[in-house]
Amino acid sequence: TLTHGSGSVFLYVGKCDSKENFLFHRRSDVLMMTPWFAPIVWEGTYNSEILNEQFRRRNVTVGLTVFAIKKYTVFLNKFLETAETYFMVGHRVNYYIFTDRPEEVPKVPLKEGRNVVVLQVQNYPRWQEISMRRMELINSFSQQRFINEVSYLVCVDVDMRFNDQVGVEILSNLFGTLHPHFYAAERQSFTYERRPASQAYVPRDEGDFYYAGGFFGGTVMEVYKLTKKCHEAMMVDKAKGIEAIWQDESYLNKYFVYYKPTKILSPEYLWDDDLGRPEILKKIRFLALPKNHAAIRNK
Ligand SMILES: CC(=O)N[C@H]1[C@@H](OP(=O)(O)OP(=O)(O)OC[C@H]2O[C@@H](n3ccc(=O)[nH]c3=O)[C@H](O)[C@@H]2O)O[C@H](CO)[C@H](O)[C@@H]1O
Numbered sequence: 001t002l003t004h005g006s007g008s009v010f011l012y013v014g015k016c017d018s019k020e021n022f023l024f025h026r027r028s029d030v031l032m033m034t035p036w037f038a039p040i041v042w043e044g045t046y047n048s049e050i051l052n053e054q055f056r057r058r059n060v061t062v063g064l065t066v067f068a069i070k071k072y073t074v075f076l077n078k079f080l081e082t083a084e085t086y087f088m089v090g091h092r093v094n095y096y097i098f099t100d101r102p103e104e105v106p107k108v109p110l111k112e113g114r115n116v117v118v119l120q121v122q123n124y125p126r127w128q129e130i131s132m133r134r135m136e137l138i139n140s141f142s143q144q145r146f147i148n149e150v151s152y153l154v155c156v157d158v159d160m161r162f163n164d165q166v167g168v169e170i171l172s173n174l175f176g177t178l179h180p181h182f183y184a185a186e187r188q189s190f191t192y193e194r195r196p197a198s199q200a201y202v203p204r205d206e207g208d209f210y211y212a213g214g215f216f217g218g219t220v221m222e223v224y225k226l227t228k229k230c231h232e233a234m235m236v237d238k239a240k241g242i243e244a245i246w247q248d249e250s251y252l253n254k255y256f257v258y259y260k261p262t263k264i265l266s267p268e269y270l271w272d273d274d275l276g277r278p279e280i281l282k283k284i285r286f287l288a289l290p291k292n293h294a295a296i297r298n299k
């Protein structure tokens with residue numbers, strides 16, 4: 001008979017410390033679960049040893065998509081270097097770097113099982129359009145390529161540095177990240193698109209959280225669906241001469257109202273030091289770099 005832990009059917013019997021009290025993985029100062037039963041990932045709520053073992057057994061490969069168009073290639077070196085130290089340590093990783101300047105992609109030494117893939121794409125004159133077109137490009141590459149190469153996609157901004165562990169605890173079918181400015185805010189203050197004419201419109205009495213445009217992901221299939229819907233919504237608006245207030249972030253927020261994420265990342269995963277370092281943050285894992293907008297945007 002197939003009894004748990006008999007050792008005969010399973011190649012490997014877990015070595016996780018069974019004496020550990022699971023009640024330790026709980027925090028009372030933060031929301032740990034949404035009303036639709038999606039965990040919200042905060043330091044102190046999970047055991048990375050158990051998670052790492054589960055994902056290693058599946059030999060999961062994670063794709064990290066990042067765009068460095070025009071001057072934004074200056075961010076790649078720090079981004080990749082810090083990702084090598086903190087992103088999915090011990091797992092297989094493909095970095096997908098979308099750029100119009102492949103010659104400016106730095107050669108950063110990579111650990112075993114990790115690859116850089118440079119994807120040459122066009123640029124656009126306006127930074128807003130560059131940011132928004134990420135949806136279209138991630139969508140088309142998901143279908144052509146990512147689906148054959150990785151299980152999960154993690155889609156992030158490039159003007160960032162990793163500052164602490166970002167591991168498999170983030171992975172789920174569909175995940176978004178609480179925007180650092182709004183994680184403690186009321187629905188009324190969320191900066192959703194409020195013009196009913198826009199496809200990104202969210203009515204005042206809807207919406208759960210305000211998510212950041214700079215960190216989302218999921219299985220390739222779920223990211224494919226998300227980016228398809230967001231890109232289509234943008235194109236409908238564009239034909240009417242509308243661009244949502246926070247570009248791709250607005251369309252992402254609209255999507256998450258109706259297709260709720262199965263996991264949510266706390267602002268540990270997307271922080272901005274302009275907001276200080278509140279007590280609630282036990283780790284700051286991914287940090288916005290200060291940038292001089294005049295010098296870097298539209299260049
Ligand atoms: C941390 C975070 O949540 N950031 C979001 C926020 O803006 P940010 O002010 O952080 O936007 P940003 O200037 O970082 O642009 C978004 C991203 O587009 C890429 N890029 C942009 C311009 C350019 O010339 N070259 C280039 O490569 C690059 O990967 C960059 O990180 O709002 C944007 C839309 O308004 C996006 O939703 C961002 O994801």
Ligand SMILES: [Mn+2]
Binds near residue numbers: 157158159214
């Ligand atoms: Mn950014």
